[in-house]
Amino acid sequence: YLExxxxxxxxxxxxxxxxxFNPVLPDAxxxxxxxxxxxxxxxxxxxxIRQVKSKFIAMDTMNYWISGTLPALKQTISKxxxxxxxxxxxxxxAETDNLFTGARKIQAMGxxxxxxxKGEHGSILVHNDNYFFCPAYPVENLYDPTGAGDTFAGGFMxxxxxxxxxxxxxxxxxxxxxxxxxxFCVEAFGVQRLKQISAADIKSRVQNLLEYIEINPQLLxxxx
Amino acid sequence: YLExxxxxxxxxxxxxxxxxFNPVLPDAxxxxxxxxxxxxxxxxxxxxIRQVKSKFIAMDTMNYWISGTLPALKQTISKxxxxxxxxxxxxxxAETDNLFTGARKIQAMGxxxxxxxKGEHGSILVHNDNYFFCPAYPVENLYDPTGAGDTFAGGFMxxxxxxxxxxxxxxxxxxxxxxxxxxFCVEAFGVQRLKQISAADIKSRVQNLLEYIEINPQLLxxxx
Numbered sequence: 001y002l003e004x005x006x007x008x009x010x011x012x013x014x015x016x017x018x019x020x021f022n023p024v025l026p027d028a029x030x031x032x033x034x035x036x037x038x039x040x041x042x043x044x045x046x047x048x049i050r051q052v053k054s055k056f057i058a059m060d061t062m063n064y065w066i067s068g069t070l071p072a073l074k075q076t077i078s079k080x081x082x083x084x085x086x087x088x089x090x091x092x093x094a095e096t097d098n099l100f101t102g103a104r105k106i107q108a109m110g111x112x113x114x115x116x117x118k119g120e121h122g123s124i125l126v127h128n129d130n131y132f133f134c135p136a137y138p139v140e141n142l143y144d145p146t147g148a149g150d151t152f153a154g155g156f157m158x159x160x161x162x163x164x165x166x167x168x169x170x171x172x173x174x175x176x177x178x179x180x181x182x183x184f185c186v187e188a189f190g191v192q193r194l195k196q197i198s199a200a201d202i203k204s205r206v207q208n209l210l211e212y213i214e215i216n217p218q219l220l221x222x223x224x
Numbered sequence: 225y226l227e228x229x230x231x232x233x234x235x236x237x238x239x240x241x242x243x244x245f246n247p248v249l250p251d252a253x254x255x256x257x258x259x260x261x262x263x264x265x266x267x268x269x270x271x272x273i274r275q276v277k278s279k280f281i282a283m284d285t286m287n288y289w290i291s292g293t294l295p296a297l298k299q300t301i302s303k304x305x306x307x308x309x310x311x312x313x314x315x316x317x318a319e320t321d322n323l324f325t326g327a328r329k330i331q332a333m334g335x336x337x338x339x340x341x342k343g344e345h346g347s348i349l350v351h352n353d354n355y356f357f358c359p360a361y362p363v364e365n366l367y368d369p370t371g372a373g374d375t376f377a378g379g380f381m382x383x384x385x386x387x388x389x390x391x392x393x394x395x396x397x398x399x400x401x402x403x404x405x406x407x408f409c410v411e412a413f414g415v416q417r418l419k420q421i422s423a424a425d426i427k428s429r430v431q432n433l434l435e436y437i438e439i440n441p442q443l444l445x446x447x448x
């Protein structure tokens with residue numbers, strides 16, 4: 001991560017054991033309703049998709065796969081319901097500087113739901129043709145953003161799995177819960193901070209986030 | 225503006241006539257309830273403050289004054305109710321990398337209300353100890369961001385002046401109206417796009433913005 005804690009540079013990527021890993025899921029895992037494919041090779045992700053009978057599959061990816069294995073990646077993308085990715089990855093994958101143009105181009109590849117993470121600038125849920133903008137939680141003691149994306153995805157998928165259904169209302173709430181989870185991750189190294197918190201802490205930040213976007217929709221001045 | 229249309233570099237600043245300008249307001253202007261001091265030398269802004277009997281004064285400033293005339297700038301800041309400034313200016317003025325820490329440091333200089341503009345990442349209203357996060361309007365045909373900040377400020381102050389009072393509810397609505405105004409500014413060069421639009425166009429974008437942050441506050445899963 002660079003000094004602003006929002007941009008990063010990849011120094012090197014060693015796949016190590018993942019280079020030839022071919023996962024075989026236990027039968028019990030195949031029945032899971034909600035599957036998240038964390039960032040890894042798209043063919044490995046595709047192998048998992050073939051084995052599960054899920055009603056909602058989401059995936060992550062990264063610049064390494066976009067520039068290195070694009071045809072396989074597009075094949076995998078065409079099989080999922082949602083992508084949870086960074087703004088820079090949207091631009092690279094869709095070959096555009098405009099996030100909203102990019103979102104539509106990725107939707108055309110398959111997934112109708114995108115959750116675009118913008119670090120300290122929050123996230124954008126694109127679901128079919130509607131948007132939801134969620135701020136990042138205001139954190140003054142930012143320590144290390146590593147793992148925030150995976151924590152976000154975990155909170156997001158966990159909320160969907162608990163509710164058991166997917167629609168615009170649930171997706172918006174899931175983004176907010178995910179944001180609360182991620183905000184704790186960045187306050188310490190690794191999972192240190194996440195190990196300290198309770199459900200009440202998550203609830204409290206979700207409640208704050210709700211207040212941060214609360215607005216009276218009745219304008220007091222009727223613009224003429 | 226750089227290629228991402230969100231960061232800018234100042235090549236040079238020539239003050240020209242503003243170097244020695246000392247405004248004398250007509251009597252009718254002195255009675256205005258809402259005054260906005262656009263970006264210019266802090267002593268000139270201060271001269272205007274001395275002449276008006278306003279109930280709400282907001283000001284803008286820029287890196288040029290923060291690095292060049294800081295003592296005079298701080299004197300002016302201490303006299304206003306609100307600042308409408310960019311995120312980079314908050315960090316420079318408060319000498320911190322954290323926007324929220326910076327906001328509190330600027331509040332300690334005087335103004336209890338800050339509207340922090342983050343370009344494509346929207347804006348943050350800090351009013352006393354509460355936050356409101358407003359997304360930027362999603363624009364796919366971004367042409368030139370020049371003037372967006374002044375358009376934003378105009379929409380913001382105009383809404384306050386029409387309503388005639390300032391509180392948390394009105395300030396949040398004003399930020400949203402301001403965002404709608406600014407979104408038209410960036411779609412063409414200068415004021416070209418603003419000259420084409422009607423009140424209905426502003427209303428329509430405000431309505432969309434309301435939908436972009438709408439959320440059901442009743443979580444469907446009670447986190448245990």
